[in-house]
Amino acid sequence: YLGWMQSKIPGVPINNFTSDWQNGIKVGALVDSVAPGLCPDWEDWDPNEPIRNATEAMDLADNWLGVPKLLTPEEIVNPNVDEMSMMTYLSQFPNAKVKENAPLRNKAQASKVRAHGPGLEPTGNVAKAPAKFTVETFGAGDGDLNITVKGPDGTDYKVDRTYNNDRKKSYSCSYFPDKEGDFTVPITYAGRNIPKSPFQVQIEGFAGDANKVTAAGPGIEPEGVVANKPTNFDIFTEGAGKGKPEVIVLDPHGLKDAIPVKITPSGNDIYDCEYMTTQLGVHSVNVFFAGNPIPDSPFGVKVGPASNPSKVYASGRGLQPHGLRAHVLCVDTTA
Numbered sequence: 001y002l003g004w005m006q007s008k009i010p011g012v013p014i015n016n017f018t019s020d021w022q023n024g025i026k027v028g029a030l031v032d033s034v035a036p037g038l039c040p041d042w043e044d045w046d047p048n049e050p051i052r053n054a055t056e057a058m059d060l061a062d063n064w065l066g067v068p069k070l071l072t073p074e075e076i077v078n079p080n081v082d083e084m085s086m087m088t089y090l091s092q093f094p095n096a097k098v099k100e101n102a103p104l105r106n107k108a109q110a111s112k113v114r115a116h117g118p119g120l121e122p123t124g125n126v127a128k129a130p131a132k133f134t135v136e137t138f139g140a141g142d143g144d145l146n147i148t149v150k151g152p153d154g155t156d157y158k159v160d161r162t163y164n165n166d167r168k169k170s171y172s173c174s175y176f177p178d179k180e181g182d183f184t185v186p187i188t189y190a191g192r193n194i195p196k197s198p199f200q201v202q203i204e205g206f207a208g209d210a211n212k213v214t215a216a217g218p219g220i221e222p223e224g225v226v227a228n229k230p231t232n233f234d235i236f237t238e239g240a241g242k243g244k245p246e247v248i249v250l251d252p253h254g255l256k257d258a259i260p261v262k263i264t265p266s267g268n269d270i271y272d273c274e275y276m277t278t279q280l281g282v283h284s285v286n287v288f289f290a291g292n293p294i295p296d297s298p299f300g301v302k303v304g305p306a307s308n309p310s311k312v313y314a315s316g317r318g319l320q321p322h323g324l325r326a327h328v329l330c331v332d333t334t335a
Contacts, residue, residue, distance in 0.1 A: 002016075127203050135170060209290075218231055222300060223304070227280055237271070
């Protein structure tokens with residue numbers, strides 16, 4: 001059986017039936033070698049969590065390969081496990097067959113999940129306002145996304161999330177901190193922390209008043225914006241209190257991530273916002289302050305085609321190279 005396992009999972013050193021199995025990872029590798037896609041994440045498992053690893057692998061083997069648990073996970077990861085008992089358990093794998101409807105999936109890679117947005121930044125968030133962020137799972141394989149938020153006293157906060165069904169396989173997420181203090185936002189994928197998780201977020205101060213914020217400029221006018229040409233507008237936040245402006249431009253199909261917006265502080269509580277769209281039609285420019293919409297937002301903007309000089313033509317006798325008659329005018333200056 002040792003030779004069979006060595007050939008089944010090449011690159012994974014297996015030299016005995018005792019100490020080589022004590023982190024539980026090789027059980028997962030064996031399960032996935034028998035039924036590719038049944039345990040695809042074994043390479044990302046934490047060797048410091050042997051019982052968890054062994055439990056997951058043995059449960060999959062029991063449920064979908066018909067390999068009963070002749071040992072407990074605790075016994076398998078014990079370097080002093082009885083060798084004959086271990087051999088008996090592992091001897092079931094060469095003849096194991098995957099059952100119908102087994103949950104085969106692509107390998108989940110938490111390392112490829114990206115989370116970003118103001119709600120995950122260390123500073124800049126305020127109480128009594130939504131803290132928003134985005135999680136992108138494109139290229140991360142199949143896995144369960146889990147997001148939790150804990151407040152300064154350990155209280156769990158509700159996380160609202162919406163799957164955007166876009167090419168980035170992204171989720172729009174938010175939570176509502178109701179007090180100041182240090183918040184923790186752990187984000188896992190397929191049971192593993194994604195890069196930078198858990199996020200440490202300091203909530204300081206209370207949200208300003210979005211009703212005191214105004215916006216003006218060509219980028220939010222009903223007409224005049226043209227495709228493939230940058231446009232801009234200003235956001236005025238003087239006297240509104242704590243908070244940051246946020247702008248989301250929805251294209252004519254309602255997609256929210258198709259049009260990036262650049263927001264730049266220009267001093268005196270004024271922010272310059274610039275965006276460019278390539279699509280014609282009515283766009284929705286949504287302006288928020290401290291998580292809440294400002295007056296008159298969203299702004300409906302009809303985007304038209306840019307002028308194209310190459311489509312303009314001129315004709316007439318006055319433009320012909322030959323044949324134009326000259327008229328002579330005489331002026332009497334002796335009077």
